[in-house]
Amino acid sequence: MVAKMKKFTFLAYYRDYDAFLHDLRDLGLIHVAASDRQVEDNEQLDEFLVKLKQLREAQKILNRQIDKKSAAPLNEPDIERGKTIPREIELIQNTTASLNQQLQVSIKERELLRPWGNFDPENIERLRKAGYLLDFFIVPDNQYNPEWETTYDAVVVKRETSRTYFVTLTQNEKVADELNLESVKIPGISLTQLDGLIASLREKIQVQDQKLKALAAELPSLKAAIGDIEQRMNYTRVHQSGTSLADDKLMLLQGWAPADNQREISDYLELKAVYFDVADPTPDDEVPIKFKNNKFARLFEPIAELYMLPKYNEIDLTPYFAPFYMVFFGLSLGDVGYGLFLFTAATLAKILQKSKLSTSMKAILSLVQVLGASTMVTGLLTGGFFGFALYDLDWPIVQALKEKAFFDNNRMFMLSLVLGVVQVLFGMCMKVFNRIKQQGFKYSLSTVGWIVLLVSFIVAALLPNALPMFGTVHLIVLIPAALLIYFYNSPDKNPFLNLGIGLWDTYNMATGLLGDVLSYVRLFALGLSGGILASVFNSLAAGMSPDNAIAKPIVYVLIFLIGHAINIFMNTLGAIVHPVRLTFVEFYKNSEFEGGGKKYSPFRK
Amino acid sequence: METNLFIAYIGIAIMLALTGIGSAYGVTIVGNAAIGAAKKVDGKFGNFLVLTALPGTQGLYGFAGYFMFQNIFNVLTPEITFFQSMATLAAGLALGFIGLLSAIRQGQVCANGVVSIGQGHDAFGNTLILAVFPELYAIVALAAAFLIGSAIAV
Numbered sequence: 131m132v133a134k135m136k137k138f139t140f141l142a143y144y145r146d147y148d149a150f151l152h153d154l155r156d157l158g159l160i161h162v163a164a165s166d167r168q169v170e171d172n173e174q175l176d177e178f179l180v181k182l183k184q185l186r187e188a189q190k191i192l193n194r195q196i197d198k199k200s201a202a203p204l205n206e207p208d209i210e211r212g213k214t215i216p217r218e219i220e221l222i223q224n225t226t227a228s229l230n231q232q233l234q235v236s237i238k239e240r241e242l243l244r245p246w247g248n249f250d251p252e253n254i255e256r257l258r259k260a261g262y263l264l265d266f267f268i269v270p271d272n273q274y275n276p277e278w279e280t281t282y283d284a285v286v287v288k289r290e291t292s293r294t295y296f297v298t299l300t301q302n303e304k305v306a307d308e309l310n311l312e313s314v315k316i317p318g319i320s321l322t323q324l325d326g327l328i329a330s331l332r333e334k335i336q337v338q339d340q341k342l343k344a345l346a347a348e349l350p351s352l353k354a355a356i357g358d359i360e361q362r363m364n365y366t367r368v369h370q371s372g373t374s375l376a377d378d379k380l381m382l383l384q385g386w387a388p389a390d391n392q393r394e395i396s397d398y399l400e401l402k403a404v405y406f407d408v409a410d411p412t413p414d415d416e417v418p419i420k421f422k423n424n425k426f427a428r429l430f431e432p433i434a435e436l437y438m439l440p441k442y443n444e445i446d447l448t449p450y451f452a453p454f455y456m457v458f459f460g461l462s463l464g465d466v467g468y469g470l471f472l473f474t475a476a477t478l479a480k481i482l483q484k485s486k487l488s489t490s491m492k493a494i495l496s497l498v499q500v501l502g503a504s505t506m507v508t509g510l511l512t513g514g515f516f517g518f519a520l521y522d523l524d525w526p527i528v529q530a531l532k533e534k535a536f537f538d539n540n541r542m543f544m545l546s547l548v549l550g551v552v553q554v555l556f557g558m559c560m561k562v563f564n565r566i567k568q569q570g571f572k573y574s575l576s577t578v579g580w581i582v583l584l585v586s587f588i589v590a591a592l593l594p595n596a597l598p599m600f601g602t603v604h605l606i607v608l609i610p611a612a613l614l615i616y617f618y619n620s621p622d623k624n625p626f627l628n629l630g631i632g633l634w635d636t637y638n639m640a641t642g643l644l645g646d647v648l649s650y651v652r653l654f655a656l657g658l659s660g661g662i663l664a665s666v667f668n669s670l671a672a673g674m675s676p677d678n679a680i681a682k683p684i685v686y687v688l689i690f691l692i693g694h695a696i697n698i699f700m701n702t703l704g705a706i707v708h709p710v711r712l713t714f715v716e717f718y719k720n721s722e723f724e725g726g727g728k729k730y731s732p733f734r735k
Numbered sequence: 736m737e738t739n740l741f742i743a744y745i746g747i748a749i750m751l752a753l754t755g756i757g758s759a760y761g762v763t764i765v766g767n768a769a770i771g772a773a774k775k776v777d778g779k780f781g782n783f784l785v786l787t788a789l790p791g792t793q794g795l796y797g798f799a800g801y802f803m804f805q806n807i808f809n810v811l812t813p814e815i816t817f818f819q820s821m822a823t824l825a826a827g828l829a830l831g832f833i834g835l836l837s838a839i840r841q842g843q844v845c846a847n848g849v850v851s852i853g854q855g856h857d858a859f860g861n862t863l864i865l866a867v868f869p870e871l872y873a874i875v876a877l878a879a880a881f882l883i884g885s886a887i888a889v
């Protein structure tokens with residue numbers, strides 16, 4: 131069902147406009163209609179978008195910092211604090227980056243210095259002042275000439291990886307040229323100092339990391355800041371939806387609210403002294419859609435939303451496809467054990483996570499419970515239980531059940547087709563009601579003709595004694611039906627055009643119906659193949675486990691668990707998607723569902 | 736007769752080989768896309784893993800088909816008749832070709848979904864839904880192989 135809506139028109143003096151909007155937001159029931167001239171690329175909104183992006187980025191970074199094991203206590207949310215966080219993170223990141231750069235440089239220097247050992251560069255400087263130059267050289271071992279030890283006072287410091295590290299002590303400034311080697315530039319810092327520097331850099335980086343980690347405690351503030359920006363954006367959008375009148379002295383705003391809340395809203399607005407007017411929607415209005423279903427059908431609303439919301443004057447099909455969907459899911463999964471598993475898992479999640487679950491999650495879990503229960507019941511038709519045949523058990527109670535419930539493959543095949551015929555015909559009935567509601571009774575008559583025609587053929591085929599095919603009674607039913615189909619399918623047009631449209635409809639009906647009904651074979655195929663795979667995994671588990679008292683049960687359980695986990699995932703996915711397709715393609719098409727409504731989302735905090 | 740068994744095993748080989756090749760291609764197509772997309776977004780590897788695994792099921796169906804003929808219908812014995820062997824070959828051809836092409840095509844659907852997730856769209860659920868459609872025909876083929884097998888089972 132689509133909830134009845136009322137159109138609210140507000141008039142506010144331009145000075146009171148902001149106060150009025152705040153009141154409206156506090157009320158939180160009005161869906162504000164966007165005005166036509168709303169500009170999307172708005173400067174104010176752009177600014178908000180940039181901020182929002184920064185905040186989201188910061189949130190991402192901080193989320194990575196959270197240590198799941200030792201969750202630090204989170205600070206109280208503070209919007210102003212949250213807004214400063216992106217800047218703080220940027221500072222920390224910049225500092226860390228420059229520290230890292232310094233660290234890399236120092237590590238390189240240490241590599242350079244390491245072969246020469248630990249010495250004080252001050253001493254070299256003192257030697258230089260005294261007129262003695264110490265030069266550092268590296269040559270391959272085979273190029274090192276021991277004569278240098280006398281000519282240049284060379285001293286080998288180290289031989290490593292077939293290279294010789296040596297220094298020369300001379301008063302000659304051109305040693306390098308004479309040796310035809312390049313002297314190594316030694317950093318003016320000793321190894322001990324360098325080690326100290328690296329350690330301190332590492333420590334500083336650690337401190338920055340700690341700072342970032344500590345900032346993660348501000349996540350609630352960040353979240354609050356994001357919420358604040360989103361709210362302001364929302365407010366700005368609504369603010370711009372108003373139309374200014376009378377030389378910008380008055381603001382006109384239109385909105386929608388459920389008729390059930392009309393009294394509450396009127397009382398509130400009168401209290402706030404707002405001028406407003408309430409009206410019923412006209413056919414041209416784009417009315418937002420709010421579902422209003424009973425407890426059972428409400429569970430299936432998320433599925434209906436996957437496609438499109440109905441238009442305001444259309445019948446909401448959710449309560450009408452819900453029972454079909456439930457049965458189809460059960461048939462597609464088709465295993466009592468899998469159904470039991472889903473049901474138990476959803477029930478356990480509901481009990482154990484009671485306080486943490488959001489309402490939408492709870493509704494989904496309830497849906498899983500319903501679908502799991504349906505699978506347990508429909509699974510009894512084939513009798514699969516985690517791939518084992520339930521009806522092979524010799525218990526009297528099981529055998530009695532088998533007698534009543536068991537369907538072999540042929541009957542399952544027929545069952546899925548029969549369900550298809552039922553749903554397609556039911557869809558056509560919905561089309562009749564939809565047309566009566568939207569266009570009027572006379573426009574629905576040709577569809578009534580089709581339903582009568584199809585049902586009469588089905589009855590004649592099944593019960594030839596009661597209604598012989600093309601017998602007098604059958605013809606009496608057929609002729610008016612045919613007249614409706616061929617001469618009254620579009621009451622406003624002339625009979626010849628009607629005949630043409632009727633013939634075209636016949637062609638579509640003949641090809642479409644066949645395809646539509648055959649499409650329901652998927653229910654049978656999904657259930658069957660899921661059962662086959664489940665039993666294959668069981669045989670595999672039994673056949674592949676080695677003949678060893680300890681390894682046998684382990685391997686058996688492993689194959690069983692993994693196999694069924696894959697199978698449950700794949701089959702549940704299929705069992706969700708294929709009934710969705712049957713609903714949206716076969717059922718919606720035959721119900722002439724158009725859709726395209728916008729969801730009712732009230733302006734609130 | 737040996738020739739009959741030979742024909743039947745050719746059917747099994749086609750069934751296993753084509754579905755296996757199809758799945759190998761399918762998961763590779765998605766896997767390649769996933770590696771490319773993983774560079775652009777973090778934290779979506781779980782999604783990619785599920786989508787990459789989807790075209791892997793056809794190979795499983797091929798194996799399940801072989802397993803049915805071997806253990807459930809017990810037709811792969813030297814006593815197999817000509818009729819049974821031809822039925823096995825037919826089942827192998829049907830499941831093999833459908834598995835091969837549906838896995839590759841499904842891989843392409845999933846790969847496009849992966850690319851789209853990589854560009855920052857939240858397309859996981861939609862891809863999952865759309866990718867299950869090509870799968871259906873492999874499922875139907877497995878069911879058909881099962882029906883063929885039950886018709887000739889000893």
